[in-house]
Amino acid sequence: MEKTVKKRRIFLMEEIKMYEVRFHGRGGQGAVTAATILADAAFHEGKDVQAFPMFGVERRGAPVAAFMRMDTKPIDIKTQIYEPDCVVVLDPTLMSVVDVTKGLKENGKIIINSSKDPKEFNLGKGKVYTIDATEIAIKHGLGTKTNPIVNTAILGAYSKAVGNVKIESIEEAILQNAPRKKEENRKAAVEAYEKTRGE
Amino acid sequence: MVKKVIYGNHAVSYGARDSRVEVIAAYPITPQTQVVELLSEFCASGELKAKFIKVESEHSAMAACVGASAAGARAFTATSSQGLALMHEMLHWASNARHPIVMANINRAMGPPWSIWTDQNDSIAQRDTGWLQFYCSTNQEVYDTTIQAFKICENDKVLLPGMLILDAFVLSHTSEVVDMPPQEEIDEFLPPYEAKYKLDLDDPRAFGGLMFPDWYYELKYKQHRSMEKALKIIEDVGREFGERFGRYYGLVEEYRIDDAEIVLVVSSTVAQTSKEAVDLLRKEGMRIGLVRIRTFRPFPKEKIRKIASKVDMMIVIDRNISFGSEGVFYTETKAALYNEKSRPPVYGVIIGLGGRDVRVEDIMNIAKKGKNNKLEINKINWWGVKL
Amino acid sequence: MKLTIPEEELMYEGTVDCQGCGAGLAMRYALKALGKRTFVVIPACCWSIIAGPFPYSSLQVPLYHTAFETAAVVSSGIKAALEIKGIDATVMAWAGDGGTFDIGIQSLSGAAERNEDIIYVCYDNEAYMNTGIQRSSATPYKAWTTTTPRKYPKARPKKNIDEIMVAHEIPYVATASVAYPEDFIRKLQKAKNIKGTKFIHVLAPCPTGWRSLPEHTIKLARLAVQTCIFPIYEVEDGKYKINIKPKNPKPVEEYLKLQGRFRHLTEEDIKEIQEATNRKWKKLLKKEEFF
Ligand SMILES: Cc1ncc(C[n+]2csc(CCOP(=O)(O)OP(=O)(O)O)c2C)c(N)n1
Numbered sequence: 001m002e003k004t005v006k007k008r009r010i011f012l013m014e015e016i017k018m019y020e021v022r023f024h025g026r027g028g029q030g031a032v033t034a035a036t037i038l039a040d041a042a043f044h045e046g047k048d049v050q051a052f053p054m055f056g057v058e059r060r061g062a063p064v065a066a067f068m069r070m071d072t073k074p075i076d077i078k079t080q081i082y083e084p085d086c087v088v089v090l091d092p093t094l095m096s097v098v099d100v101t102k103g104l105k106e107n108g109k110i111i112i113n114s115s116k117d118p119k120e121f122n123l124g125k126g127k128v129y130t131i132d133a134t135e136i137a138i139k140h141g142l143g144t145k146t147n148p149i150v151n152t153a154i155l156g157a158y159s160k161a162v163g164n165v166k167i168e169s170i171e172e173a174i175l176q177n178a179p180r181k182k183e184e185n186r187k188a189a190v191e192a193y194e195k196t197r198g199e
Numbered sequence: 200m201v202k203k204v205i206y207g208n209h210a211v212s213y214g215a216r217d218s219r220v221e222v223i224a225a226y227p228i229t230p231q232t233q234v235v236e237l238l239s240e241f242c243a244s245g246e247l248k249a250k251f252i253k254v255e256s257e258h259s260a261m262a263a264c265v266g267a268s269a270a271g272a273r274a275f276t277a278t279s280s281q282g283l284a285l286m287h288e289m290l291h292w293a294s295n296a297r298h299p300i301v302m303a304n305i306n307r308a309m310g311p312p313w314s315i316w317t318d319q320n321d322s323i324a325q326r327d328t329g330w331l332q333f334y335c336s337t338n339q340e341v342y343d344t345t346i347q348a349f350k351i352c353e354n355d356k357v358l359l360p361g362m363l364i365l366d367a368f369v370l371s372h373t374s375e376v377v378d379m380p381p382q383e384e385i386d387e388f389l390p391p392y393e394a395k396y397k398l399d400l401d402d403p404r405a406f407g408g409l410m411f412p413d414w415y416y417e418l419k420y421k422q423h424r425s426m427e428k429a430l431k432i433i434e435d436v437g438r439e440f441g442e443r444f445g446r447y448y449g450l451v452e453e454y455r456i457d458d459a460e461i462v463l464v465v466s467s468t469v470a471q472t473s474k475e476a477v478d479l480l481r482k483e484g485m486r487i488g489l490v491r492i493r494t495f496r497p498f499p500k501e502k503i504r505k506i507a508s509k510v511d512m513m514i515v516i517d518r519n520i521s522f523g524s525e526g527v528f529y530t531e532t533k534a535a536l537y538n539e540k541s542r543p544p545v546y547g548v549i550i551g552l553g554g555r556d557v558r559v560e561d562i563m564n565i566a567k568k569g570k571n572n573k574l575e576i577n578k579i580n581w582w583g584v585k586l
Numbered sequence: 587m588k589l590t591i592p593e594e595e596l597m598y599e600g601t602v603d604c605q606g607c608g609a610g611l612a613m614r615y616a617l618k619a620l621g622k623r624t625f626v627v628i629p630a631c632c633w634s635i636i637a638g639p640f641p642y643s644s645l646q647v648p649l650y651h652t653a654f655e656t657a658a659v660v661s662s663g664i665k666a667a668l669e670i671k672g673i674d675a676t677v678m679a680w681a682g683d684g685g686t687f688d689i690g691i692q693s694l695s696g697a698a699e700r701n702e703d704i705i706y707v708c709y710d711n712e713a714y715m716n717t718g719i720q721r722s723s724a725t726p727y728k729a730w731t732t733t734t735p736r737k738y739p740k741a742r743p744k745k746n747i748d749e750i751m752v753a754h755e756i757p758y759v760a761t762a763s764v765a766y767p768e769d770f771i772r773k774l775q776k777a778k779n780i781k782g783t784k785f786i787h788v789l790a791p792c793p794t795g796w797r798s799l800p801e802h803t804i805k806l807a808r809l810a811v812q813t814c815i816f817p818i819y820e821v822e823d824g825k826y827k828i829n830i831k832p833k834n835p836k837p838v839e840e841y842l843k844l845q846g847r848f849r850h851l852t853e854e855d856i857k858e859i860q861e862a863t864n865r866k867w868k869k870l871l872k873k874e875e876f877f
């Protein structure tokens with residue numbers, strides 16, 4: 001099975017433009033919404049998109065994952081994502097329980113909600129970016145101190161770190177999809193975009 | 200026209216809204232709940248002028264739809280697995296009474312053990328209740344099929360209930376781009392339902408009373424004939440839909456089969472993943488294509504025969520199992536071909552029960568095994584079973 | 587300190603219920619009360635998840651997962667088998683409000699009418715929580731759920747399941763609350779020693795569905811009783827006894843305002859709920875007086 005995968009990569013090198021993202025969060029943190037908003041933003045830039053939750057039973061506080069897939073051509077496949085190009089971590093405390101880099105492509109990107117410097121993370125692969133999305137969320141009145149809603153701020157960081165979805169599209173998608181506090185959410189994304197730190 | 204990134208479940212809700220359903224009766228069950236929740240919002244906001252009966256069970260959901268349809272309303276419900284099974288008695292009722300109710304069923308494996316993930320055993324088990332069955336493979340198709348289903352089922356020549364089916368999570372909870380035409384255009388395509396036979400004060404009749412053996416049999420004949428006639432109506436409606444909205448539908452979808460030696464017979468989302476596999480195998484030089492069975496009831500026998508006559512091998516991939524027999528699409532495909540003078544060997548593979556992911560590599564390896572004569576004939580090929 | 591409830595734990599730690607789940611707590615007490623010789627039957631509900639996925643079980647007693655509408659009747663079947671095999675044990679059906687008030691009421695009514703020898707416990711969190719907070723017929727008047735949007739909250743009062751069960755003339759019907767474990771445990775132990783159908787209805791707050799704070803679960807369960815919204819009483823062979831009688835009932839508002847599902851209530855609404863609560867409480871006092 002492994003062999004066919006590799007073969008396919010070499011074979012289709014130029015053609016593969018599909019980009020796959022995995023979000024890690026806890027139930028109730030809005031990882032699925034983040035995936036959906038990112039998909040919506042990419043869709044507005046003319047991409048075909050899919051967003052889906054980890055197919056499971058979600059409980060408040062338990063680790064969850066969500067996925068986003070985009071491509072310049074129509075997406076047929078309906079499988080889960082095993083080898084993401086990018087991983088987004090909404091809650092850094094998860095990193096001791098979940099292997100967030102699992103399957104991440106060698107040159108993939110990892111965006112972590114953390115006040116630390118990217119260099120402080122030694123993950124063995126991928127390029128790390130950090131953003132203190134918690135601080136930004138609290139500042140903009142998103143959620144509470146103990147339960148900040150960081151899913152829109154982290155998308156600003158995504159835009160900066162990955163660059164394949166413009167911050168303007170993310171702002172637009174936030175305004176369309178956020179159930180409440182649209183403007184605050186948008187601002188949080190923009191601030192995060194500006195403050196994202198890379199290795 | 201609105202293009203939106205929405206869940207498969209919401210594609211059902213929007214489809215029902217845009218079909219201007221008049222009575223909804225539904226009961227929540229994972230993974231269908233979002234269908235019902237969005238419809239309650241539509242009803243609450245006035246966006247949809249429908250009566251929503253929040254019944255106490257699925258048996259009652261279907262029974263309420265039966266009542267509504269008997270009184271001439273366009274009725275709709277949605278369910279999944281255990282709920283569909285609980286409806287079983289009323290599924291016969293809806294069909295035998297010729298009520299063109301439309302229902303969405305989210306394919307979910309039957310318990311026990313409890314599972315919320317996809318396979319087709321729930322809907323396959325209702326095969327013989329006299330419902331049309333459409334297996335959808337994208338959110339767009341889910342939306343489009345909801346609207347078409349009303350038009351097909353309400354056709355005088357059909358007058359049978361119809362079920363559109365989508366995979367749990369892989370469609371129900373996956374957001375994809377869905378294009379929704381303006382309401383006026385849908386209204387033109389799907390005018391209000393005028394029931395030819397209904398409970399009517401000006402023309403009082405009794406429905407469903409005792410019938411002796413001298414006529415019951417004829418009714419069954421007519422019910423079956425309507426199913427057969429539906430074959431053409433489904434194609435006509437799919438074509439008209441295509442002419443209006445640019446997306447064509449039929450009984451089956453053919454993909455790269457023109458010069459194919461090997462044809463995969465697939466359904467639901469497995470078909471979408473299989474398309475990717477076909478593309479990759481073609482690049483490796485294999486002459487392969489696929490046929491996706493969209494309409495399972497009535498079964499498109501003629502289409503299958505025609506495709507089979509031109510190929511060297513068919514591989515049927517089933518995400519269901521008729522215990523003690525084999526995959527049901529496999530059985531039906533073979534049965535359609537049995538009396539043909541020449542027919543290719545047909546292999547049967549079972550895959551992905553209880554929602555196990557079906558990957559591109561799986562489909563590619565199945566095809567390669569077929570090509571190298573490594574699949575077993577006359578036996579089930581259980582793909583990836585750990586035992 | 588001397589414990590007022592049995593010490594033995596028959597439920598494992600680390601279950602997957604949400605923080606502050608009243609239903610999880612209720613089971614813990616129930617098993618303490620009934621002990622090891624108990625068979626548990628659970629239909630589809632939050633507890634089908636809390637009980638753990640394959641290959642786990644969070645209970646230390648035999649457990650049968652069953653279809654949503656069948657808790658009472660599968661329990662009857664198990665009890666019949668135990669009787670014929672001469673095994674002396676308690677069979678407890680453990681269902682949510684949806685599985686009791688709605689889809690399961692047919693088989694529950696059947697079992698009660700036959701007076702099957704089972705304990706039926708309904709843990710009531712006042713909606714279909716496992717599927718994501720849809721209304722049930724136990725959802726209170728004016729509450730929000732995902733199928734009763736704030737604009738059109740639940741338009742009808744909570745179904746009075748206890749009176750329905752009393753009307754079956756079974757030997758024992760009781761209500762309970764997770765805020766009063768001694769009372770709940772005493773009732774279960776009493777039920778264990780009565781032959782025939784015993785119905786116990788326990789209020790189990792659900793922070794997720796009630797939009798309340800996890801740390802408010804016990805407070806809410808207590809306030810429900812102190813405001814007379816959820817009276818604690820028992821009916822033994824038709825005889826009513828109110829077990830907890832608040833001297834000065836608290837205003838319902840204290841209970842309602844801690845829950846996001848009532849966030850949209852107007853003063854009018856609260857007044858209406860207060861009046862309905864007073865009326866029902868008075869009726870219950872009369873019943874106790876006369877029966
Ligand atoms: C026949 C059938 N219909 C629907 C379902 C889906 N379902 C599972 S649990 C549930 C809600 C349970 O509500 P309740 O009994 O109140 O228990 P809770 O989850 O609130 O604890 C529903 C609707 C099912 N399993 N079977």
Ligand code: SF4
Pocket residue numbers: 602603604605606607608609610632636711715716791792793794795
């Ligand atoms: S949803 Fe409510 S009842 Fe269910 S586990 Fe969570 S807190 Fe308990």
Ligand SMILES: [Mg+2]
Pocket residue numbers: 682683684709710711712713714715722
């Ligand atoms: Mg409940």
